[in-house]
Amino acid sequence: MKIINLFATVAIASVALLAACSKDDEPTKNTIVIPIQATVMATVPIAGTSGFAILAGSAVTSTGATVITGDLGLSPGTSVGGFPPGILNGTLRINDDIATQAKLDLTAAYNDAAGRTSTDIVSLSGNIGGLTLTPGLYKSTSSLAISSGDLTFDAKGNSSAVFIIQIASTLTTTSGRQVILSGGALASNIFWQVGSSATFGTTSVFKGTVMALESITFKTGAKLNGKALARNGGITLEGNTIVKE
Numbered sequence: 745m746k747i748i749n750l751f752a753t754v755a756i757a758s759v760a761l762l763a764a765c766s767k768d769d770e771p772t773k774n775t776i777v778i779p780i781q782a783t784v785m786a787t788v789p790i791a792g793t794s795g796f797a798i799l800a801g802s803a804v805t806s807t808g809a810t811v812i813t814g815d816l817g818l819s820p821g822t823s824v825g826g827f828p829p830g831i832l833n834g835t836l837r838i839n840d841d842i843a844t845q846a847k848l849d850l851t852a853a854y855n856d857a858a859g860r861t862s863t864d865i866v867s868l869s870g871n872i873g874g875l876t877l878t879p880g881l882y883k884s885t886s887s888l889a890i891s892s893g894d895l896t897f898d899a900k901g902n903s904s905a906v907f908i909i910q911i912a913s914t915l916t917t918t919s920g921r922q923v924i925l926s927g928g929a930l931a932s933n934i935f936w937q938v939g940s941s942a943t944f945g946t947t948s949v950f951k952g953t954v955m956a957l958e959s960i961t962f963k964t965g966a967k968l969n970g971k972a973l974a975r976n977g978g979i980t981l982e983g984n985t986i987v988k989e
Contacts, residue, residue: 781880783862785906788935790953791849792842793973797834797988798981799846800960800974806830806981808964814971814988817843826981834988850973854955857908857937868909873921879905887913890948894922897951899929907934907952915942915954919963922949931969931989941977944968951989962986 793799797814804818806826815834818824822838837843862881869884874893878900888911899905905928915938925931934952936942941958944950944966952970954960959977962968962984969989972979 776875778866778876778878779864780878780900781862781864781866783864783880785860785862785879785881785908787906787933788853788857788908788953790853790971792846793850793853793971795834795988796846796971796973797986798972798979799843799850800979801847801976802974803978804981805978806984808981808983810981810984810986812986814986817846819843819847821978830981847975850955850975853935853973854937854957854975857935857955858910858939860908860910876926877907877909879907881908881910883910885912887911888915890917890921890923894924896924896926897929897934898927899925899933900927903928903930903933905929905933908937909935910937912939914938914940915956917943917945917948917950917966919945920947921945923951925951934970942972 795815796817797812798804799817802821803823804816810830813833815837816832817837819839824838860881865881865883867883868888871889871891872895873890876896876898878898897907915936931951936952936954938956942954942956943961944963946963947965949967955973957975960972960974961980962982964982967985969987971988972986
C-alpha cells in the first residue's frame with residue numbers, strides 16, 4: 745500500500761514503516777496507521793531492577809540540579825559523581841549485593857526483550873515521531889529517532905497492555921520531543937531494548953524502561969518517567985528529572 749510521503753511494506757509477519765521528516769525537521773503529523781496486533785505480549789520480568797530509577801555498568805555522572813526518585817545503582821563500576829548538588833530520593837548502591845544482582849537481572853530482562861517474537865510483529869524504521877503505537881511487539885533493524893512530532897502509546901483502554909520495542913542500534917530524541925501515554929497506557933509497561941546507546945534531547949520527556957547495551961545520555965532538562973538501565977556503559981545526567989515507574 746502506498747501512502748503519500750510515506751511507505752509501508754506488508755510482509756507475512758511484519759509491517760515496515762518509515763516516518764518522513766519535513767525539510768526543516770518541523771513537527772509533522774505521521775499519517776501511517778499502525779495495525780492492531782492480535783498477539784498479546786507478556787511483561788518483561790525485571791526482577792531486581794524494579795527498585796532502580798538509574799542502574800549503570802561503568803559510571804554515573806550528573807551536573808546541575810538533577811533529581812532522581814528511586815534507587816541509583818552501579819555495578820561493576822565505582823564512580824558516581826554529582827550528588828550533591830543532584831538530589832537522590834532513594835538509596836545509592838555501589839557494588840553491593842543488591843546492585844550486583846540487579847545487573848544480572850538486567851541482562852536477563854534485556855535478553856528476554858530482545859528474544860521476543862510474534863506472528864504480527866511491526867517493523868519500524870528511522871523517525872517514528874508522530875506515530876501512535878498500540879500494544880504489541882515492534883522491531884527496528886537499525887536506529888530509531890523521535891525527531892519530528894511526538895510519539896504516542898495507546899493502550900486502547902487496557903492498563904495492563906505491554907509494548908516492547910526492539911532496536912538494533914541507537915535510540916535518540918531531539919529537543920523538546922515527548923512520549924505521550926493514552927488509553928490507559930502505563931510507563932511501567934513500555935520496554936525499550938536498545939542495541940547500543942540512547943540519547944535524550946534537551947527538555948525532552950520520555951517514558952518507559954530503557955535497557956541499553958551501552959550508555960544512556962540525558963541532555964539538559966530531559967525528563968524520564970520509567971527506568972534508565974545501562975548494561976555495560978555509563979549514564980550521564982545534566983539537570984534532569986528521573987522518576988522510577
